[in-house]
Amino acid sequence: xxxxxxIFLLNAAVTIxxxxxxxxxxxxxxxxxxxxxxxxxxxxxxxxxxxxxLAIVQVVVYIGAIAILILFxxxxxxxxxxxxxxxxxxxxxxxxxxxxxxxxxxxxLFTWPQGQALTTPLTAAQQDIGAIxxxxxxxxxxxxxxxxxxxxxLAALVGSIxxxxxxxxxxx
Amino acid sequence: xxxxxxxxxxxxxxxNSLLSGWGIxxxxxxxxxxxxxxxxxxxxxxIFTIGLIWLERKLGGRIQDRIGPNRIGPWGxxxxxADMLKIFTKEYITPIGADILLYNLAPILxxxxxxxxxxxxxxxxxxxxxxINVGALYLIGIGAIGELGxxxxxxxxxxxxxxxxGYRAVAQLLSYEVPMAITLLIPVMFAGSMxxxxxxxxQKVAFIFQAPVAALIFFIAGIAENGRAPFDLMEAxxxxxxxxxxxxxxxxxxxYYVADFLHAFTSALLFATIFLGGWRGPGAxxxxxxGFVYLFVKTAVVYLLTVTIRFTVPRLxxxxxxxxxxxxxxxxxxxxxxVTALVDKIAPAGQGLLRIILLLVANVLLFLLADRxxxxxxxxxxxxxKVVSEFRPVPVTIRPSVAADEPEVQS
Amino acid sequence: xxxxxxxxxxxxxxxSIGIYTVITRRNTITILMGxxxxxxxANINLLAFWRYLYIDTGNLDGVIFALIIFVAAxxxxxxxxxxxxxAYRRRQSVVANDxxxxxx
Numbered sequence: 001x002x003x004x005x006x007i008f009l010l011n012a013a014v015t016i017x018x019x020x021x022x023x024x025x026x027x028x029x030x031x032x033x034x035x036x037x038x039x040x041x042x043x044x045x046x047x048x049x050x051x052x053x054l055a056i057v058q059v060v061v062y063i064g065a066i067a068i069l070i071l072f073x074x075x076x077x078x079x080x081x082x083x084x085x086x087x088x089x090x091x092x093x094x095x096x097x098x099x100x101x102x103x104x105x106x107x108x109l110f111t112w113p114q115g116q117a118l119t120t121p122l123t124a125a126q127q128d129i130g131a132i133x134x135x136x137x138x139x140x141x142x143x144x145x146x147x148x149x150x151x152x153x154l155a156a157l158v159g160s161i162x163x164x165x166x167x168x169x170x171x172x
Numbered sequence: 173x174x175x176x177x178x179x180x181x182x183x184x185x186x187x188n189s190l191l192s193g194w195g196i197x198x199x200x201x202x203x204x205x206x207x208x209x210x211x212x213x214x215x216x217x218x219i220f221t222i223g224l225i226w227l228e229r230k231l232g233g234r235i236q237d238r239i240g241p242n243r244i245g246p247w248g249x250x251x252x253x254a255d256m257l258k259i260f261t262k263e264y265i266t267p268i269g270a271d272i273l274l275y276n277l278a279p280i281l282x283x284x285x286x287x288x289x290x291x292x293x294x295x296x297x298x299x300x301x302x303x304i305n306v307g308a309l310y311l312i313g314i315g316a317i318g319e320l321g322x323x324x325x326x327x328x329x330x331x332x333x334x335x336x337x338g339y340r341a342v343a344q345l346l347s348y349e350v351p352m353a354i355t356l357l358i359p360v361m362f363a364g365s366m367x368x369x370x371x372x373x374x375q376k377v378a379f380i381f382q383a384p385v386a387a388l389i390f391f392i393a394g395i396a397e398n399g400r401a402p403f404d405l406m407e408a409x410x411x412x413x414x415x416x417x418x419x420x421x422x423x424x425x426x427x428y429y430v431a432d433f434l435h436a437f438t439s440a441l442l443f444a445t446i447f448l449g450g451w452r453g454p455g456a457x458x459x460x461x462x463g464f465v466y467l468f469v470k471t472a473v474v475y476l477l478t479v480t481i482r483f484t485v486p487r488l489x490x491x492x493x494x495x496x497x498x499x500x501x502x503x504x505x506x507x508x509x510x511v512t513a514l515v516d517k518i519a520p521a522g523q524g525l526l527r528i529i530l531l532l533v534a535n536v537l538l539f540l541l542a543d544r545x546x547x548x549x550x551x552x553x554x555x556x557x558k559v560v561s562e563f564r565p566v567p568v569t570i571r572p573s574v575a576a577d578e579p580e581v582q583s
Numbered sequence: 584x585x586x587x588x589x590x591x592x593x594x595x596x597x598x599s600i601g602i603y604t605v606i607t608r609r610n611t612i613t614i615l616m617g618x619x620x621x622x623x624x625a626n627i628n629l630l631a632f633w634r635y636l637y638i639d640t641g642n643l644d645g646v647i648f649a650l651i652i653f654v655a656a657x658x659x660x661x662x663x664x665x666x667x668x669x670a671y672r673r674r675q676s677v678v679a680n681d682x683x684x685x686x687x
Contacts, residue, residue: 019600064316094606102599156658160665
């Protein structure tokens with residue numbers, strides 16, 4: 001058992017436990033914090049996959065912006081209180097659905113002939129950020145997705161401001 | 173000789189050989205060394221804060237024309253130890269209705285965020301925590317974790333002043349991350365890499381001479397990120413009674429206190445690394461201990477500047493803080509980035525003196541243009557107010573008389 | 584060292600946890616949190632395959648795809664939370680069962 005495998009197993013355990021707690025905990029703020037822990041676990045997984053740039057971007061974007069946004073939304077909508085499990089049949093159905101989805105994915109994984117074969121990664125170099133930067137702006141590379149995603153961000157910006165702004169004089 | 177010249181490498185190699193000699197496999201040795209290094213760095217940083225607290229209180233006292241602590245020990249040097257003893261022995265009072273998990277988690281997150289910054293700073297050419305190739309972005313990410321701690325503290329204290337302080341604090345911190353991240357791109361552009369080791373190593377001429385406007389914006393955003401005056405409305409004693417850490421007592425408040433002072437020093441350390449050249453200086457490559465001394469001197473200069481600003485200028489309001497950031501700093505940072513990228517293409521890195529002069533001229537022009545625009549804006553939008561009130565009508569006096577007549581008006 | 588299918592099993596388990604969260608919880612914000620978790624597991628999958636198959640060839644498809652998913656997820660959360668807060672102002676409730684009338 002090498003150190004990397006141990007780190008991966010610890011990280012996987014923490015992430016899965018955080019995910020389960022996020023879906024079971026009653027108080028909303030605690031659920032949001034378990035989500036933050038799960039996102040941290042995903043960032044560590046990115047680090048294990050030698051994608052260091054994406055790991056740090058995950059922390060900055062998801063935990064530094066999206067998680068704080070979710071916390072603010074929870075704090076601003078306190079009227080819609082904490083979850084209560086009135087509908088006690090629902091979690092059985094959702095558990096069944098989740099297990100079916102999990103079983104399907106694992107079945108597809110283990111019937112794939114190369115599923116067990118890829119055990120060693122190819123190289124262990126740190127990620128070359130300059131290559132990502134050049135690829136994003138290369139016309140034969142990924143320039144078009146880059147520009148379209150910037151238009152998407154602009155649309156989201158304008159849309160969320162318009163939806164969230166309070167229009168005075170509107171009837172309730 | 174090699175111990176004096178390079179103590180960190182010497183001890184590291186000695187520990188490595190010791191652990192390998194015991195028969196532990198290689199990866200585990202590295203893992204154990206990482207853990208020991210992290211523990212030593214965090215411990216050293218926290219012990220160092222004791223000296224910082226004393227320095228700041230003494231210096232603040234002198235700036236404010238008073239003596240500062242002078243009772244405990246000569247020149248009050250044991251004052252922080254007395255403070256520590258008091259904070260350790262105070263009782264923890266948890267408010268009713270506070271969310272226990274979040275209430276106790278918040279100071280830990282705030283402290284962890286500040287200590288996490290020390291992991292990537294190159295203390296000399298061979299002594300650094302780790303050399304990740306995205307060090308500049310890591311700084312922003314760790315700041316984000318600190319903000320998480322503050323919003324949790326504000327919300328979980330079950331106190332409306334804490335909540336208000338928490339909202340304002342997070343608004344300020346999130347806003348000032350933007351110019352900080354934009355101006356961090358300029359040294360990254362010059363050095364060609366995001367790693368802090370590479371940025372410190374690429375400064376034959378310190379970046380403050382090549383991008384002074386960016387350095388100024390980074391300095392101001394760093395003070396705002398820290399929550400120091402003039403941006404200290406997060407803990408404004410006269411307005412919201414200590415803001416988000418009202419309900420904390422004892423060591424939990426002590427953690428916020430230590431995190432505040434340590435963050436100020438860490439911001440100065442980052443500024444010295446990114447813009448002033450870090451550990452570079454004459455003879456710093458052969459004797460890394462000299463690099464450590466140079467870094468310390470540069471950091472001390474920036475830190476003393478921060479402390480002087482803290483005790484000199486008054487506090488800004490929250491709307492002034494927001495307006496300053498979004499209307500002035502962020503457009504200026506974007507314009508600086510564009511201009512610097514343009515000049516970087518015109519005079520690429522091999523040109524030596526011409527490039528530096530061109531960059532300086534571009535920066536000075538940009539600063540003058542921004543100044544001119546602000547003056548024009550202020551002239552056009554200033555409303556004249558009357559300072560002196562108008563002449564009021566005559567006063568009414570009541571003369572006492574035998575028969576109870578009504579008061580007569582004196583004209 | 585770490586076989587590929589360990590990463591794929593991790594992402595499968597997290598994905599099913601995300602599905603469970605989305606179906607079970609009544610609060611719209613928590614449903615959004617489950618969707619975020621699912622998007623993250625898609626990222627893990629992409630990067631795992633990229634690492635094990637394409638990292639030497641200089642083909643950056645996996646990394647760029649993961650970055651675009653970041654962008655799309657951030658945009659979706661921003662607009663989604665704006666909608667939820669706006670709906671809360673109208674109906675004073677964020678429970679998904681209560682937001683069931685098309686006319687405000």
